[in-house]
Each structure stands twice: as C-alpha cells, then as structure tokens.
Amino acid sequence: MALSVDRVVRGLLFDRDDTLVIDVPYNADPHKVVPVPGAHRAVERARAAGLPVGVVTNQSVIARGGATREQVDATNARVDELVGPFDVWCVCPHGSADDCACRKPRPGLVLEAAERLGVPASELVVIGDIGADVGAAAAAGAQSILVPTPRTRQEEVDAAPTVAATIEDAVALALARVAAARA
Template identity: 40%
Template sequence: MKLIVLDRDGVINEYLEKPVAHPDEWVPLPGSLEAIARLHQGGWHVAVATNQSGISRGLLTLETLHAIHQRMHEKVNKAGGKIDVIAFCPHNDSEQCDCRKPAPGMLYTISERLDIDLSTVVVVGDSLRDMQAAMATAATPIMVRTGKGQKTLDNNKGLEHIPAYDDLASYVDALLAPKEEE
C-alpha cells in the first residue's frame, strides 16, 4: 500500500489565522483537490491528520468539525479523489495529549487503521509540528510553502534537509512523474 498523510489547513485548504469554524469557511487551495484525485487515481491511499484545538477552546463543536470534513470529502470526491482516513486532535497545547502534533499519535492511529508501517509513508505539511510528527515515526516529511510553510522554512533552521514544494499540486506532480531509466 502506498500512503500519503496530509495536514489539512494550509495544505489542502486555505490557512486562516483562526480555526475553520464553519463548513463555508473551508476553502480548498488551488489545485489541492485535483492533486488528491491524481494521488487516488495513481494508486495512493490518502489520509489527513489535523490539529483541531478549536474544539477544546469552544470555537467549534465536534458536529461542526464533522460537517467541515463532510464538505472536504464531497469536494475531493467530486474532483475524482478519495480520502481514506481523517484523524484529528481536539486538544490544545496545555492538555499534553499524545495526539496533538508534534506528538505522533494521529500518525500511529492512521497506521493502525490502515495496517501500514509508517516508515513507508509520506507526510506533507506546512508547519514544524507536521515535520516533527513525521520524523518521530520515521515517515518521510515533505514541506509545502502554502499556509504557514514559507514562514516555517524561513524561521526554522535545520529543516534544510526536508524537501519543500510550492504547494500540494507541485509535490504530487513530482511524486507521480515518470521515473527516468538509469
């Protein structure tokens, strides 16, 4: 099985300075839905791992989060793609859970649900937390410059070894490009 795990806000949809608190606020980034469709059509399974502290902070309910994710599923499906699993952490930093990125708990949950070794998985994110979670599980971290990505790259020396792409679509272009014979 080929699996890619995507962060949500800033990778699939526009990053807002506040949590996406209503389905209408969930706006896909240009090319992201088509990129997910190309992954699906190319034999990849797609999962999403997303910190959603807005729940613990009372900014949205679990029902609203499910409605947002339903909108995401519908948009991805309409583009010809599929998201196999969504894992989310409803906690904030002060709760010290094992699921909130940079902790790797959501990645372990996805691994268990899909019965896959995380060392074979690609994790695409736009934040230091995403990269730390990927590295903690031996997954392959990939940065995108959308969302908080460029700021993260500018502010965090030590990420130079992690490949960075303009957006999810450009990473998927590179991933799915035919490999040249040696």
C-alpha cells in the same frame, strides 16, 4: 530536495489547514471551506496511482470551546467533498497545554492513520505547511514534504528534509518514489 531513495511510499497523509484548504483560523463552518489551488487534482492524482490518502489535523478549536466535534466533523466532510475523498481522517481535539500524544508535532495522528490504513508509518509521506507536520512525520518514522505558505517560518523551511512549492509538486515528488519502487 527529494524523498529518500531507499524508502517505499505506499500512502499519503495531508494536513488540512493551509495544505488542503485555505486557512480560516479555528474554522468549524463548512461554508467557509475553500480548497487550496490544485488540492483536488493532487489528491485525485494520488488516488489514481493507487495510494491510500488521509488527513491528520490539529483542531484545538474543540478544546478551546469554539466548536464541537460535530461542527469540526461537518467541516471535514465538506473538505472531503471538495478535495477528497479521503480514506481516513485523524483529528486531534486537544489544545497545546493538554500534553496529548496525538497533537502534532507528536506522532499520534500519523501512527493512528498508519494503523487505520494498514500501511506502516515508515511507508507514508506527510504533506503539510508547518514544522509541526514535519515533526509529526519524523516522530512517527514517516517521511514529509513541506509546502510553505506565507505563514511558514523560514527556520521551518530550512529544517525540512523535503520542500515543494505546491501541493501538486509535493504529490508529484511522492509519486516519483512510488514509480521508482515499482520499476
């Protein structure tokens, strides 16, 4: 599947866990950060194409009391060091019961990232591994690319408008739209 041919792509947003880095549940330890194969190359390729890149991530470990915001920020800094650099980090510190506007699949993180990047949400692509990533993109008016993992439910794959096998393939799909828009 491909992204919409009638929409410009001017920036990429990535989910953190199982998209950029191997998921360690509720990780707030920078020493446990291991990039997903190809993540650094994919982000580097997007940056080389002139796209701003950011991360939008739910981190309920903060709400659960399993880590402080400072610990999560330190972990994100390690991701930035190994995979980035990223132009913006947007983090939801809430739990699922908090009813916040930022927790994916709600649009808050994507809209915050769009504002901070100075790019309309409609010109962003969100790359993630679960339906909440796809849902947040849709709710914000952005496009999405799902990169399934063994934990991604089949119904999430079936419902996703665009699916890629790897993070590198996802970035290639987005860059194809950038090239087409510039042509």
